[in-house]
Amino acid sequence: MTNKIINYKELTEGSELPEVKSDPITRVQLVDYASASGDYNLLHFDESFAKKTGLKGCIAHGMLQMAMSGSYILNWAKGGTLKNFKIRYSAPANENDILTFKGKILKKYQEDDEKLIEISVLTETQEKRITTQGSAIISFNT
Amino acid sequence: MLDRKFIGYEFEPSERTISRWKITQFANAIRDTNPIYYDLNEAKKQGYKDIPVPPTFFTRMAYSGKKNFYATLGIDYQKLLDGGREFKYYSQCVAGDTITYQTKVENFVEKEGSRGKMDIVTAITRGKNKETNEKIFDAIITLIVFH
Numbered sequence: 001m002t003n004k005i006i007n008y009k010e011l012t013e014g015s016e017l018p019e020v021k022s023d024p025i026t027r028v029q030l031v032d033y034a035s036a037s038g039d040y041n042l043l044h045f046d047e048s049f050a051k052k053t054g055l056k057g058c059i060a061h062g063m064l065q066m067a068m069s070g071s072y073i074l075n076w077a078k079g080g081t082l083k084n085f086k087i088r089y090s091a092p093a094n095e096n097d098i099l100t101f102k103g104k105i106l107k108k109y110q111e112d113d114e115k116l117i118e119i120s121v122l123t124e125t126q127e128k129r130i131t132t133q134g135s136a137i138i139s140f141n142t
Numbered sequence: 143m144l145d146r147k148f149i150g151y152e153f154e155p156s157e158r159t160i161s162r163w164k165i166t167q168f169a170n171a172i173r174d175t176n177p178i179y180y181d182l183n184e185a186k187k188q189g190y191k192d193i194p195v196p197p198t199f200f201t202r203m204a205y206s207g208k209k210n211f212y213a214t215l216g217i218d219y220q221k222l223l224d225g226g227r228e229f230k231y232y233s234q235c236v237a238g239d240t241i242t243y244q245t246k247v248e249n250f251v252e253k254e255g256s257r258g259k260m261d262i263v264t265a266i267t268r269g270k271n272k273e274t275n276e277k278i279f280d281a282i283i284t285l286i287v288f289h
Contacts, residue, residue, distance in 0.1 A: 063201050074197065
């Protein structure tokens with residue numbers, strides 16, 4: 001985690017956010033997230049159930065990936081305020097996958113004197129399988 | 143095909159008071175080590191009145207009311223795909239806030255894809271601070287329901 005406050009003036013369209021890798025998504029984390037979110041779908045922590053539905057094993061909650069992307073964005077955008085955040089799911093992430101978070105500044109603009117950027121974000125696994133794609137709008141007063 | 147009479151349908155409002163413990167539990171589950179989610183002094187040092195919520199914390203509040211969202215709309219889980227989420231943020235929510243929230247079915251749109259006909263369902267849950275009446279968030283859910 002860095003503590004560097006973003007200087008809005010230094011942000012440029014097309015530049016990439018530093019990549020961040022997660023720890024492996026363990027079964028314990030999937031149970032922790034089920035409990036924290038109230039989403040107790042068995043696909044996420046009961047391997048025999050997941051296999052019965054045709055999956056190879058447990059898969060991560062889509063919303064867990066979105067939540068981790070949210071942390072990635074806020075950890076980078078020090079001094080900024082998140083205004084909008086959206087994600088769509090491309091493929092499931094499996095138990096023990098390591099996610100790489102990537103982002104890029106799509107647009108830098110002002111609206112009603114508010115200094116804004118729009119970024120794209122995605123998550124991919126160690127096999128380069130993209131699991132989520134999305135975007136966020138962040139405002140800055142620095 | 144889903145019954146079009148549910149376009150515009152509003153579920154009952156709900157309310158929930160946000161506790162520090164729930165926020166900390168959520169932050170731990172997503173393995174976010176930022177001290178503002180664990181340490182009140184650190185949160186205050188960074189300008190928050192209390193422990194703030196992480197951006198997707200409101201996922202717990204995606205549906206309001208006592209009635210089950212899917213059963214009410216007649217959505218069969220076997221034909222359902224989650225199409226994604228969007229959050230809009232208006233003001234920061236912190237521990238101790240009481241949020242009132244309400245879900246409204248925005249639209250059903252019929253599309254045809256490689257797996258045949260489907261309805262794209264959008265529903266929006268709006269959350270506001272009960273005391274100040276300030277808007278806090280909109281959570282928009284997109285669901286794909288095959289015919």
